[in-house]
Amino acid sequence: MIKKLKHASFAVSVVGVLSLVACQTMEQGTGQKASANLDSRSGSRAKGEVMFTWQGNDVLINGKFSGLKPNSEQGFHVHEKGDCSAPDATSAGGHFNPETKSHGMPNSGMNHAGDLPNIKSDANGNATYTAKLHGFAVNIGPNGIVGRSVVVHRDPDDYKSQPAGNSGPRIACGLIK
Template sequence: MNLNKKRLIISLSAVGSLLLVACQSMEQGTGQKASATLDSRSGSQAKGEVTFVWQGHDVLVSGKFSGLKPNAEQGFHVHEKGDCSAPDATSAGGHFNPDTKMHGMPNSGMNHAGDMPNIKSDANGNAVYSAKLHGFAVNSGANGIVGRSVVVHRDPDDYKSQPAGNSGPRIACGLIK
């Protein structure tokens, strides 16, 4: 094999490796972070702080909440629009759903990207939250959550009712930055 053919093979191999890395970076993250501060809506006292950290194909969602109904569960979702300006947070739009799937159990593959497990409050209406999820990215791309909103609902998500799990009014909302 002559020197030019060897160089061409090495160049093509390098290009292939770069393409593989580029494709993988679209599907997974390496520590990208985003956060949201949730303010009360719909006359509630609910508020909170949420962080999103991309870890490979999953996103670790962590949060602290207060002003919730004591000893209860509340629906929790990423919504499509980064707008919490309405007093009832309806300006945030529907659940984030880039793949136009039905609403469902988080991580089931049969759910909106924005479907997350319910928040569970203690006797004082406070909650600490942690969930590892997939189906969305911590960026501003088509599957990204940056620039969207995160919403706490008054009632628990039943993960069955369409299109949003029958989780009631939006009691807290924050922009994901």
């Protein structure tokens, strides 16, 4: 009887560990939210507000921006550090890249977690932004964006130049909280 209990206990332990590992690799959200208010950097007038909402394996991103170059595209990325203190936002570090991938097209699987689609401004330099992405989480974990920064660049991201898409100076930056 004791021998059978040991085997049953071992089996339950193995199942428990495997379940825990599966949960860690298939991390999902259930509506967790984070936001960032972006302030101008590098002498620009660009500003914005961004909301991140975790929905299962995806993160819905909604934003509003002003002070952008009219009728143009601007690069947009989550950066590794939650520090926008430098006048040019270089204090935010490089793109958020927990899996050490190359820079690339968002949602391609061959990109930094922080690679986001470009922002497209209207004739007045304003933009409304919506994207649904995967590859990061709305938390403070290793794949989490909370406590990091989000940055708007002056130029469009070409999604191929390494290491950051040739998107130019950082014109707005905000802490994700």
